[in-house]
Amino acid sequence: xxxxxxxxxxxxxxxxxxxxxxxxxxxxxxxxxxxxxxxxxxxxxxxxxxxxxxxxxxxxxxxxxxxxxxxxxxxxxxxxxxxxxxxxxxxxxxxxxxxxxxxxxxxxxxxxxxxxxxxxxxxxxxxxxxxxxxxxxxxxxxxxxxxxxxxxxxxxxxxxxxxxxxxxxxxxxxxxxxxxxxxxxxxxxxxxxxxxxxxxxxxxxxxxxxxxxxxxxxxxxxxxxxxxxxxxxxxxxxxxxxxxxxxxxxxxxxxxxxx
Amino acid sequence: xxxxxxxxxxxxxxxxxxxxxxxxxxxxxxxxxxxxxxxxxxxxxxxxxxxxxxxxxxxxxxxxxxxxxxxxxxxxxxxxxxxxxxxxxxxxxxxxxxxxxxxxxxxxxxxxxxxxxxxxxxxxxxxxxxxxxxxxxxxxxxxxxxxxxxxxxxxxxxxxxxxxxxxxxxxxxxxxxxxxxxxxxxxxxxxxxxxxxxxxxxxxxxxxxxxxxxxxxxxxxxxxxxxxxxxxxxxxxxxxxxxxxxxxxxxxxxxxxxxxxxxxxxx
Amino acid sequence: xxxxxxxxxxxxxxxxxxxxxxxxxxxxxxxxxxxxxxxxxxxxxxxxxxxxxxxxxxxxxxxxxxxxxxxxxxxxxxxxxxxxxxxxxxxxxxxxxxxxxxxxxxxxxxxxxxxxxxxxxxxxxxxxxxxxxxxxxxxxxxxxxxxxxxxxxxxxxxxxxxxxxxxxxxxxxxxxxxxxxxxxxxxxxxxxxxxxxxxxxxxxxxxxxxxxxxxxxxxxxxxxxxxxxxxxxxxxxxxxxxxxxxxxxxxxxxxxxxxxxxxxxxxxxxxxxxxxxx
Numbered sequence: 001x002x003x004x005x006x007x008x009x010x011x012x013x014x015x016x017x018x019x020x021x022x023x024x025x026x027x028x029x030x031x032x033x034x035x036x037x038x039x040x041x042x043x044x045x046x047x048x049x050x051x052x053x054x055x056x057x058x059x060x061x062x063x064x065x066x067x068x069x070x071x072x073x074x075x076x077x078x079x080x081x082x083x084x085x086x087x088x089x090x091x092x093x094x095x096x097x098x099x100x101x102x103x104x105x106x107x108x109x110x111x112x113x114x115x116x117x118x119x120x121x122x123x124x125x126x127x128x129x130x131x132x133x134x135x136x137x138x139x140x141x142x143x144x145x146x147x148x149x150x151x152x153x154x155x156x157x158x159x160x161x162x163x164x165x166x167x168x169x170x171x172x173x174x175x176x177x178x179x180x181x182x183x184x185x186x187x188x189x190x191x192x193x194x195x196x197x198x199x200x201x202x203x204x205x206x207x208x209x210x211x212x213x214x215x216x217x218x219x220x221x222x223x224x225x226x227x228x229x230x231x232x233x234x235x236x237x238x239x240x241x242x243x244x245x246x247x248x249x250x251x252x253x254x255x256x257x258x259x
Numbered sequence: 260x261x262x263x264x265x266x267x268x269x270x271x272x273x274x275x276x277x278x279x280x281x282x283x284x285x286x287x288x289x290x291x292x293x294x295x296x297x298x299x300x301x302x303x304x305x306x307x308x309x310x311x312x313x314x315x316x317x318x319x320x321x322x323x324x325x326x327x328x329x330x331x332x333x334x335x336x337x338x339x340x341x342x343x344x345x346x347x348x349x350x351x352x353x354x355x356x357x358x359x360x361x362x363x364x365x366x367x368x369x370x371x372x373x374x375x376x377x378x379x380x381x382x383x384x385x386x387x388x389x390x391x392x393x394x395x396x397x398x399x400x401x402x403x404x405x406x407x408x409x410x411x412x413x414x415x416x417x418x419x420x421x422x423x424x425x426x427x428x429x430x431x432x433x434x435x436x437x438x439x440x441x442x443x444x445x446x447x448x449x450x451x452x453x454x455x456x457x458x459x460x461x462x463x464x465x466x467x468x469x470x471x472x473x474x475x476x477x478x479x480x481x482x483x484x485x486x487x488x489x490x491x492x493x494x495x496x497x498x499x500x501x502x503x504x505x506x507x508x509x510x511x512x513x514x515x516x517x518x519x520x521x522x523x524x525x526x
Numbered sequence: 527x528x529x530x531x532x533x534x535x536x537x538x539x540x541x542x543x544x545x546x547x548x549x550x551x552x553x554x555x556x557x558x559x560x561x562x563x564x565x566x567x568x569x570x571x572x573x574x575x576x577x578x579x580x581x582x583x584x585x586x587x588x589x590x591x592x593x594x595x596x597x598x599x600x601x602x603x604x605x606x607x608x609x610x611x612x613x614x615x616x617x618x619x620x621x622x623x624x625x626x627x628x629x630x631x632x633x634x635x636x637x638x639x640x641x642x643x644x645x646x647x648x649x650x651x652x653x654x655x656x657x658x659x660x661x662x663x664x665x666x667x668x669x670x671x672x673x674x675x676x677x678x679x680x681x682x683x684x685x686x687x688x689x690x691x692x693x694x695x696x697x698x699x700x701x702x703x704x705x706x707x708x709x710x711x712x713x714x715x716x717x718x719x720x721x722x723x724x725x726x727x728x729x730x731x732x733x734x735x736x737x738x739x740x741x742x743x744x745x746x747x748x749x750x751x752x753x754x755x756x757x758x759x760x761x762x763x764x765x766x767x768x769x770x771x772x773x774x775x776x777x778x779x780x781x782x783x784x785x786x787x788x789x790x791x792x793x794x795x796x797x798x799x800x801x802x803x804x
Contacts, residue, residue, distance in 0.1 A: 430771030
């Protein structure tokens with residue numbers, strides 16, 4: 001049976017041992033700053049900090065491998081599109097026959113690509129160093145509704161299970177004569193009959209799951225006593241506040257003219 | 260002729276061990292009602308999926324009714340092997356029972372004049388007369404399983420695979436199932452029943468193939484399989500109740516009610 | 527005198543938008559500590575009986591319930607299902623959909639229920655250990671639930687219910703998706719629970735197994751109770767035979783022309799056939 005979708009990598013680094021909320025706040029602040037900091041220099045600096053953290057956590061190589069796969073197509077697309085057609089384009093950087101890529105567009109594309117890179121790297125860094133279950137548990141300790149906490153925790157198992165169901169459904173349909181191999185339009189068309197049984201079986205499974213949860217007391221209005229003790233400290237609290245405040249500070253500075 | 264010939268078949272799931280150890284699985288089946296039994300993980304379902312091309316062997320050959328399976332896609336095997344899956348909800352996607360059951364013959368390009376009667380026959384055999392225009396999801400689990408079986412039969416294949424057909428079926432349905440298996444076997448088809456239900460095997464399948472850890476431990480008359488207590492224990496099977504009673508009464512190996520009654524009145 | 531574990535007092539229930547009653551005038555009473563089997567054809571109302579005892583009918587499904595369903599004296603209409611789950615457990619057929627999906631270890635999965643009930647961590651651990659021992663999953667305590675086989679998952683689901691220490695356990699065809707070994711494992715657990723005094727209501731199609739362990743069987747069809755009593759009496763009832771079938775030994779004795787009462791267990795069948803052991 002397919003296991004949960006979890007990118008978590010075991011480790012003992014400060015990032016692994018940090019309170020889940022610290023990691024969470026770090027990620028959110030990094031993403032917000034990535035889109036608030038004014039220039040390539042600053043954003044590249046942020047990216048470097050994130051990569052350094054990844055190195056400390058021992059996940060740098062894995063992170064780079066995954067991030068490159070995700071970022072490469074986006075980056076290339078951005079560079080080409082902006083380089084070709086951005087209205088501010090004036091100075092030619094590279095010319096290939098009749099087609100020219102302009103410096104202004106490329107610069108804008110590079111900045112956008114770096115911002116997106118920070119977002120992707122920050123997200124993967126969180127996924128590699130914090131167990132999703134721990135994050136949901138920490139949030140519930142701070143008052144998040146158990147129902148939302150449950151949705152967060154179970155989403156990761158549900159997705160691969162749904163993919164597995166889709167696979168079984170497709171097998172059953174192929175065995176009835178629905179051709180899925182061969183050229184692309186035929187393969188694409190084969191996805192349509194997949195939808196109804198997939199949705200219906202998901203609905204049936206959802207109903208069964210919901211009953212099974214109620215039968216275990218889920219939704220009972222009692223105070224849940226948390227069993228996980230997450231190590232927290234004054235330093236971490238200070239760090240969280242600093243990170244959280246850095247975002248409005250950056251926004252304020254941008255509004256005041258920082259470029 | 261619906262023969263099935265597997266020769267030296269090797270297969271493993273991605274990241275998994277060999278399902279059929281050296282020298283590979285070899286099996287020859289000719290027709291009639293055959294039960295495929297063994298513990299979970301012995302390779303029963305894998306075998307049936309090798310027959311209709313859903314899975315491809317790493318080595319060895321698979322021939323069904325004269326067709327070399329490795330040369331065809333799973334969909335192209337549908338006219339040869341009718342497969343009723345264990346969970347009917349994995350198959351059903353049309354809006355009426357009739358549409359569902361006609362899907363197979365239509366997808367295979369059968370002429371419309373043929374499709375109608377073929378579908379009718381399949382529906383009748385599965386006790387679904389009068390339910391043709393019902394939405395399959397408005398039916399109970401038991402009737403949905405019958406729709407899945409009817410869908411597998413509609414294209415008139417020489418080989419029919421029933422994966423755990425007795426699960427979730429009550430007493431009357433099981434009787435209808437046993438009768439259906441007998442009818443299909445009588446039409447010179449091969450009906451392969453994958454099941455853990457030893458009483459159904461005893462009642463409806465004169466031939467049994469016993470798999471243990473990917474090897475064919477036994478092929479032959481069901482009565483002989485259950486008479487061999489060591490085999491039953493080794494393969495993780497259970498003795499059918501008819502056989503237990505016959506044994507306790509000191510009668511010879513019996514698997515059907517008729518056998519037992521005959522043996523008892525004679526004694 | 528202790529309260530009966532389960533009472534259905536002239537209960538009629540119809541699902542929303544259904545054309546007929548799923549339960550029609552059902553009257554039955556199960557005493558604390560009893561082990562009762564429930565048999566019948568498809569749509570007899572067996573599952574609905576379990577759902578009504580748990581309160582899922584009508585709290586989860588809507589629909590209309592007339593008459594009274596009382597569990598240990600309290601009316602199920604007034605008790606929401608999550609609260610009821612402290613006393614009553616319901617095990618379903620499908621081992622996979624009973625997983626919470628929110629826990630990555632077997633022991634944490636079992637502890638999910640008690641956590642929802644606000645049980646303190648130390649006690650949760652104790653209950654989880656007890657439950658794992660009862661179902662025989664101690665060796666798998668640290669495994670990911672999705673690594674388990676169907677039979678192990680069903681035992682896990684059962685452990686999850688037992689961690690709440692229910693006084694009444696309802697099981698709706700718990701072994702129908704399991705192989706023989708998995709089935710026997712579940713029945714072994716149920717036998718142990720029965721010895722400890724848990725009240726058990728078990729819906730099953732495997733009539734021979736049922737007759738070996740249940741001192742009382744209720745046969746249903748069309749939403750009504752057809753017969754209620756010792757297996758020997760119930761399976762000798764013509765109506766029950768026609769609707770629900772009968773254990774193999776009973777059918778064989780009838781077919782052999784033996785006089786009633788027809789046997790439901792192997793030993794009785796051997797005696798009835800006047801035979802000797804080989």
